[in-house]
Amino acid sequence: MRSRPDPAAGDPNARYHHGNLRDALIAATIAIIEERGVEHVSIREAAKRAGVSPGAPFRHFPTKAALMTAVAEQAMARLSGMVAAAVAAAPDDPMARFSALGHAYLDWALGNPTHFQIISSRTLIDFPASGALREQNDAIRVLMEDLLAEAARRGMLSSPAEVPQLVLSARAFGYGLARMAVDGHFPEWNVTGEAPPVAVHRALDLFIGRLIRGA
Amino acid sequence: MRSRPDPAAGDPNARYHHGNLRDALIAATIAIIEERGVEHVSIREAAKRAGVSPGAPFRHFPTKAALMTAVAEQAMARLSGMVAAAVAAAPDDPMARFSALGHAYLDWALGNPTHFQIISSRTLIDFPASGALREQNDAIRVLMEDLLAEAARRGMLSSPAEVPQLVLSARAFGYGLARMAVDGHFPEWNVTGEAPPVAVHRALDLFIGRLIRGA
DNA sequence: ACCATATGTAATCGCCGATTACATTTCGCT
DNA sequence: AGCGAAATGTAATCGGCGATTACATATGGT
Numbered sequence: 001m002r003s004r005p006d007p008a009a010g011d012p013n014a015r016y017h018h019g020n021l022r023d024a025l026i027a028a029t030i031a032i033i034e035e036r037g038v039e040h041v042s043i044r045e046a047a048k049r050a051g052v053s054p055g056a057p058f059r060h061f062p063t064k065a066a067l068m069t070a071v072a073e074q075a076m077a078r079l080s081g082m083v084a085a086a087v088a089a090a091p092d093d094p095m096a097r098f099s100a101l102g103h104a105y106l107d108w109a110l111g112n113p114t115h116f117q118i119i120s121s122r123t124l125i126d127f128p129a130s131g132a133l134r135e136q137n138d139a140i141r142v143l144m145e146d147l148l149a150e151a152a153r154r155g156m157l158s159s160p161a162e163v164p165q166l167v168l169s170a171r172a173f174g175y176g177l178a179r180m181a182v183d184g185h186f187p188e189w190n191v192t193g194e195a196p197p198v199a200v201h202r203a204l205d206l207f208i209g210r211l212i213r214g215a
Numbered sequence: 216m217r218s219r220p221d222p223a224a225g226d227p228n229a230r231y232h233h234g235n236l237r238d239a240l241i242a243a244t245i246a247i248i249e250e251r252g253v254e255h256v257s258i259r260e261a262a263k264r265a266g267v268s269p270g271a272p273f274r275h276f277p278t279k280a281a282l283m284t285a286v287a288e289q290a291m292a293r294l295s296g297m298v299a300a301a302v303a304a305a306p307d308d309p310m311a312r313f314s315a316l317g318h319a320y321l322d323w324a325l326g327n328p329t330h331f332q333i334i335s336s337r338t339l340i341d342f343p344a345s346g347a348l349r350e351q352n353d354a355i356r357v358l359m360e361d362l363l364a365e366a367a368r369r370g371m372l373s374s375p376a377e378v379p380q381l382v383l384s385a386r387a388f389g390y391g392l393a394r395m396a397v398d399g400h401f402p403e404w405n406v407t408g409e410a411p412p413v414a415v416h417r418a419l420d421l422f423i424g425r426l427i428r429g430a
Numbered sequence: 431a432c433c434a435t436a437t438g439t440a441a442t443c444g445c446c447g448a449t450t451a452c453a454t455t456t457c458g459c460t
Numbered sequence: 461a462g463c464g465a466a467a468t469g470t471a472a473t474c475g476g477c478g479a480t481t482a483c484a485t486a487t488g489g490t
Contacts, residue, residue: 018468021468021469038338039338039339042446042447043447043448044446044447045445052469053471054446054447054470054471055449055450055469055472056468056469056470058447058448059467062448063447064446064448122398123252165414165417165418165421166421168401168414168418169418169421169422171391171395172388172392172395172418173387173388175395175400176386176388176389176391176392176394177391179394183337186383199380199383203383203384206380210425211422211425233437233438236437257478258477259476259478260476267439268440269439269477270439270440270441271437271438271439273478273479273480274437278478279478
């Protein structure tokens with residue numbers, strides 16, 4: 001994992017400057033999260049894994065929250081990419097695209113619980129301070145609004161006036177579903193008899209079918 | 216807040232034993248959370264506020280997670296009480312009671328964000344280790360299942376077979392709504408023009424009306 | 431009254447985030 | 461090429477933290 005020769009080992013290739021410490025720290029942080037959980041991340045260990053002194057990270061991140069925010073930004077970029085791709089790949093139909101967006105979101109959250117945890121944390125990262133984070137978050141919400149507005153224009157919604165309410169509901173539903181799954185709030189999988197991802201995606205289908213389309 | 220004479224001040228009433236340190240620590244912890252946020256809780260400060268040495272708390276809580284779990288248990292008891300009271304006060308109609316349960320849950324979460332944060336945290340508390348926490352959590356879920364099952368028996372549901380799916384959806388919806396509100400994920404209040412609690416409760420009504428009743 | 435047990439203190443350990451002073455490297459400018 | 465500023469590393473240090481240990485004091489049952 002160490003991306004730099006270790007000076008302590010007398011390595012002749014040891015360099016004083018790391019070369020790309022910023023990215024190395026982000027990668028190390030992600031590794032720590034996957035190994036020991038979000039709450040066990042420490043700047044010092046990330047520095048150790050990057051083969052660097054404990055104070056070095058502060059040249060790139062003024063605070064621990066800044067490091068976590070950088071990790072979140074990278075994760076958010078991936079999520080945005082997945083969602084955008086799924087929407088683009090879906091048929092040219094607002095409701096089909098809306099559904100594709102939701103399933104892509106759940107797929108990503110369930111498939112990358114580590115990254116999802118970071119994104120949705122509001123205690124470890126400094127969300128308001130990150131323009132990138134807010135922009136990509138808003139972009140997804142705006143995309144949802146646009147899709148539902150277009151659906152309303154085509155008469156696919158029972159009531160066009162309630163688009164904002166529907167978007168709010170849809171976000172809460174997807175967010176709640178993803179978070180509960182990731183955080184292990186679903187001990188009743190054995191009751192439904194379905195694997196978590198299957199039940200979650202089924203729930204989304206039900207939601208879109210009934211709530212949004214007003215069936 | 217200090218519930219015990221301060222020995223350092225030469226208080227003649229100072230006692231070696233606190234008398235009720237366990238409860239005092241829980242109260243101090245809640246106060247810290249309300250003042251500085253969940254992530255700034257420390258056993259040492261709770262001990263200081265209780266007028267006790269930094270090691271004393273460990274006589275009552277083997278670990279920090281145990282202390283936070285005790286706080287969560289107390290909060291969960293209040294939530295369970297509110298929910299049970301709301302259900303009991305509602306008309307003798309399964310859907311009316313189901314709706315009352317949901318609104319009581321949201322009311323409590325939005326009215327006591329501090330306690331809700333603790334309950335829903337899975338990193339600070341040791342959820343699986345607390346029988347009380349799991350029991351009360353399960354009790355609410357079972358109550359939801361029973362209410363919907365009764366509603367199905369009375370023909371108030373479009374499809375009785377999907378009760379487990381509906382309960383899963385309803386839990387995710389309420390949880391997502393509450394968490395997003397508490398964590399500040401709703402910057403679009405100005406878009407809807409409604410105050411957060413109003414919009415949240417409206418969303419729940421919409422959800423129950425369309426998704427559950429199948430309208 | 432006695433003593434086991436409960437409950438407190440004191441001292442200590444290792445780890446943490448953060449800051450400061452200093453060392454080294456890199457890079458733009460002439 | 462070389463020089464100096466800026467970037468980027470190290471070393472040492474600070475205060476705070478969770479947790480453990482050895483020891484001191486209070487409480488309550490017999």
